[in-house]
Amino acid sequence: MALSRRLLPLFLRRGFPAAAAPARALSTAAAPAPPPASASEEEDESSVTVKGVRISGRPLYLDMQATTPVDPRVLDAMLPFYLSRYGNPHSRTHLYGWESDAAVEAARARVAALVGADPREIFFTSGATECNNIAVKGVARFYRDRRRHVVTTQTEHKCVLDSCRYLQQEGFDVTYLPVRADGLVDLAQLEDAIRPDTALVSVMAVNNEIGVVQPLEEIGRICKEKGVPFHTDAAQALGKIPIDVGRMGIGLMSLSGHKIYGPKGVGALYLRRRPRIRVEPQMSGGGQERGIRSGTVPTPLVVGFGAACEIAAHExxxxxxxxxxxxxxxxxxxxxxxxxxxxxxxxxxxxxxxxxxxxxxxxxxxxxxxxxxxxxxxxxxxxxxxxxxxxxxxxxxxxxxxxxxxxxxxxxxxxxxxxxxxxxxxxxxxxxxxxxxxxxxxxxxxxxxxxxxxxxxx
Amino acid sequence: MAMMLRAAGKRLLGVGGGEAAPAAVAAATASRRGYHERVVEHYNNPRNVGAFDKDDADVGTGIVGAPACGDVMKLQIRVDEPSGRIVDARFKTFGCGSAIASSSVATEWVKGKQMEEVVAIKNTEIAKHLSLPPVKLHCSMLAEDAIKAAVKDYEAKKGKLAKSDE
The missing domain is CATH 3.90.1150.10 (Aspartate Aminotransferase, domain 1)
Incomplete structure (x- = not known):
């Protein structure tokens, strides 16, 4: 609290634009390349010039698949963890660490509750792209001795498709299933595509471009019968359609914070415990998140993600x-x-x-x-x-x-x-x-x- | 902590107060994601939108591009028979803002000119006038092609008429 009282006058004296400036200056310092959007595009609220077009005021926002605003209730939950409870959740020797750790675990429980999972099956990451990388590459690499094949669809997000391309370069086979004219995957085709050496089936829950909802329960059942882990990218689905990892037979799932009115830069990977699905981590480090995702867990972001999930569950x-x-x-x-x-x-x-x-x-x-x-x-x-x-x-x-x-x-x-x-x-x-x-x-x-x-x- | 912030703030003010920095920012922004103001102007107020009857003897019609590529340009000229001067022009374009602006500029430039003059109009001149970025150069090429196609169509029509007169 003492800190915030010392910082506040500093910001006030400079006014708001200056408070927003550090990000710009830092990025200019970090990269000599063109700096991000110029101030003139953002600052004057009464008239905004974008791409040479002058419009009166900010555009109305209808791009909720790209990202969503942070719910004020989410921000309220996050702020204390920036200003006063800023401990590293992995610090074991003092109160700052303990309270951060407790907040992270509470958030983990909230995320788990929204998808019917056990909190121990939730691993915090930087977002759904990272989750998709860990899931697709991680499973394939872990089981590579026996399984050399991955099934996915042509309409997946780029990060899944790119991870699959990467696996192909490593010698894996990938089947890119076509979709029907309505955007849904053909279940019979999916079943036929699964081979004895298939390591993973990855089908997204809700498509980011066209919003179609894939038949998760049926896909989960097919995967269970064939004994293949089912991964779904649920970044666009979480908090918007009901998800139950048990009923849908989901083995791995990618989740994102900023699509559900939470902060950007946080996501979570669901990884089933029974039967246990294992992945090879993408990053080496301090072994946080049970070694699945090393790196300090960002407490404020995770708390915000948890709060967003709790609100989504109610609303x-x-x-x-x-x-x-x-x-x-x-x-x-x-x-x-x-x-x-x-x-x-x-x-x-x-x-x-x-x-x-x-x-x-x-x-x-x-x-x-x-x-x-x-x-x-x-x-x-x-x-x-x-x-x-x-x-x-x-x-x-x-x-x-x-x-x-x-x-x-x-x-x-x-x-x-x-x-x-x-x-x-x-x-x-x-x-x-x-x-x-x-x-x-x-x-x-x-x-x-x-x-x-x-x-x-x- | 507070000291660090203050130091950072001073550095910031230094950057913000400099004259070169904001100019560089503006230039970078324009080239990275902006349309040139002339493109916007032509997009908002396109000149000579419309159509002539393509069966008129003094009208030449050029249609270039393909819907699958995302650009189709139709440019028409009305020619004063004895002098060979283009007295009027119209266009309709399916395509991005740069394609619309390129065709709008093309109709402006051909009006009042001789046919042999307009076939010499180069796509690079249109691109330069509109400050088109490299990814949009094909729009200006389409405009050049459309002008040539319209002139060719007119000449073919005249040739046919002359033949039927004989």
Missing amino acids: MDYDHRRVSALQKRLLDGIRAQVDEVVINGSMEHRYPGNLNLSFAYVEGESLLMGLKEVAVSSGSACTSASLEPSYVLRALGVEEDMAHTSIRFGMGRFTTEEEVDRAIELTVRQVKKLRDMSPLYEMAKAGIDLKSIEWSQH
Whole structure:
């Protein structure tokens, strides 16, 4: 407490912008490369200039699959562990360490409770990407003498696919299962793909781009029958759909804090104890987290993650109902005014906070450029910098020209009806404007079949 | 602890007060994720959007690109028969903001010019005018191709008419 009292005047004297500055200065010092977003883009709240476009105020946020804001209740839980209870949870010799350790264990219990696990099966990491790396590479490496094969799907997150590519370089076989047009994996195909030497089946719970929910229980049953560990990347599923590791036969699971209104930089790996699944750790070090993930456990982040899980456990039903209503409002609102809007991925097996739409004859990037007042994403945030259409949509068999027209709307706990209404208004206006200048729309309206035209490829 | 923070703060103020640093930040930002203001301007207020009847004898139509690549550009010119001067132009484009801006610029540049002049317009000139980054250079190439295709279409049409007259 004494410390915080000494620090506070320092910040106050400088005003808020200066308090936010250290991060910028540090990153400039660390890397001579271009520093992150300039101050002019962020600081003036009354008018913001982004990508050369001046807009009045901050855009409304509909990108909840990329990340979510921290719930104020989560931040409240975290703050004491920054300011006064800053002990290293691995310190065994004093109160600071003991209280931090107790807080970490309480958080572990909260995460475990949300997924029906034993706290001893939860291992804190830096996020779902790290979990996916530990799970995919770790299991394959641990059992490499007898098992040389991994099954996954074409629509997994990049970190799973990249880990699989890495394993292929090490001599493993990987089966990338195709998905059906609705984005779901074909169970018969999955069963056929499993071999006696399969080390792992990895299928994500909720897809980040299209929001489809895979049939976890059925996949778990197949894996159990075949005696193969089942890993699921549940970063987008945790706190949004009910997860029960027992009922779903999950052997390993990747979880993330910042997708459920917790802090960024923390996640957890679920690792089954009975029957025990073992992994080779990715990092060498002090043996924290039972040697699965060495490195000091970040107490404030873990406490925040735990608090976010506890809130999610209480509010999942309520949030789900609200988000479902918002999804319906958004879809109905757009469809009432614009035709030829296609939903990507199953509508029936879907987390409603994700609405991935293709607007025929309108190119996605130009639509995003006109939607600067709405923070949405075209495909996943990781791939939207490239010109390639999303690999997830292509795996669904979406035509390349339609894949170029997709926008992902992501709604969550703090999304309001007013925000949805404004998003509808802006989207409709922009789609209409761009269709008016689209030669494809003109041809389609004239009755020309676009597929019959021989395009000059570039 | 407090001393350390104070020291860090002083270093910060030094950086912030310098003149070179903010300029460098702004430049880096523009090139890393920004559209040039001209691109934004053309995107917000595209010139000459629309269509002529492609069957008109004095209209040349060029369609280039492919939907699967994410860019299709249609550029039309209306030519004054005796002088060979382009009196008007229209475009419609399916593509990113840079593609829309490139075609908008192309229609502006061809208007009032002779046909032999406009086929000499290079994609690099359009790219330079709009400060297109390397990943968007293909947009300017499409615009150049669209101009050439429109002129070619007009000439082919005229050749055909001349033949049928004989």
